[in-house]
Amino acid sequence: MRFHHIVVLTGAGISAESGIKTFRDHNGLWENHRIEDVATPEGFARDPALVHQFYNQRRAQLLDPKLKPNAAHLALARFEQQHKAKGGRFLLISQNVDNLHQRAGSESVIAMHGQLQKIKCPVTGKNQSWLKDLTAADLCHCCKTAQPLRPDIVWFGEMPYQMDECVDALMQADLFISIGTSGQVYPAAGFVQIAAESGAHTVELNMEPTRGDFAEGYYGPAAKIVPAYLSKLS
Numbered sequence: 001m002r003f004h005h006i007v008v009l010t011g012a013g014i015s016a017e018s019g020i021k022t023f024r025d026h027n028g029l030w031e032n033h034r035i036e037d038v039a040t041p042e043g044f045a046r047d048p049a050l051v052h053q054f055y056n057q058r059r060a061q062l063l064d065p066k067l068k069p070n071a072a073h074l075a076l077a078r079f080e081q082q083h084k085a086k087g088g089r090f091l092l093i094s095q096n097v098d099n100l101h102q103r104a105g106s107e108s109v110i111a112m113h114g115q116l117q118k119i120k121c122p123v124t125g126k127n128q129s130w131l132k133d134l135t136a137a138d139l140c141h142c143c144k145t146a147q148p149l150r151p152d153i154v155w156f157g158e159m160p161y162q163m164d165e166c167v168d169a170l171m172q173a174d175l176f177i178s179i180g181t182s183g184q185v186y187p188a189a190g191f192v193q194i195a196a197e198s199g200a201h202t203v204e205l206n207m208e209p210t211r212g213d214f215a216e217g218y219y220g221p222a223a224k225i226v227p228a229y230l231s232k233l234s
């Protein structure tokens with residue numbers, strides 16, 4: 001086995017060919033909205049109805065029977081299984097809030113920016129599964145007071161989930177692969193540096209080169225280049 005401990009970071013680009021729009025490819029707008037309006041605590045405080053509507057649409061898209069994991073999601077899940085069967089270690093860290101990695105069969109996944117199909121109590125921080133629309137009228141049961149619920153999405157200015165586990169894995173990795181991310185959102189954008197400084201080989205798979213300092217890179221649509229790259233590793 002050439003690499004034993006592999007950490008993969010994915011971003012919106014891996015889900016593009018499944019039909020979920022990326023963020024930076026559309027002039028810095030997310031589905032025609034400014035991130036300040038739909039992806040910050042301040043935007044939610046200003047206009048909760050708009051933020052609920054935005055995430056309700058994204059959540060509903062996940063239930064569309066036409067939406068499916070693509071060849072890149074499937075190849076990563078298959079690779080994880082094979083690599084672990086040979087005694088290797090594998091962690092997939094995703095910035096995506098869709099559920100396509102989980103649906104493809106990936107098991108060791110950290111959804112560092114939260115998940116569309118979960119909602120969160122703003123007081124206790126407890127989350128729960130939620131597949132339908134969320135409105136300001138939906139109240140929390142866990143803290144016994146009338147707290148309106150929010151999508152379980154890590155907004156700009158908030159701390160991503162499981163950062164300690166991410167950093168531990170990056171420091172132990174001997175291979176770090178970044179897929180379909182523009183590398184503009186921190187702390188994820190700094191993962192390549194942590195991995196490289198800890199001695200990992202670093203690889204970028206993306207539609208086009210980013211400013212990240214990778215030792216190796218392959219460019220094109222994820223559904224093509226991810227299976228091709230992983231088959232060379234197995």
Ligand code: NAD
Pocket residue numbers: 010011012013014015016017020021022023024025030095096097098113179180181182183184185205206207208210220221222223
């Ligand atoms: P981004 O939109 O900033 O960058 C996407 C990157 O993917 C770009 O570098 C682009 O060149 C590349 N790309 C586009 N199509 C591709 C394809 N078919 N194959 C390979 N690469 C392709 O995305 P980001 O870096 O993940 O940051 C955006 C933030 O917005 C994330 O934090 C994420 O939570 C959120 N977001 C999530 C989703 C999702 O869950 N699917 C979608 C949009 C935005």
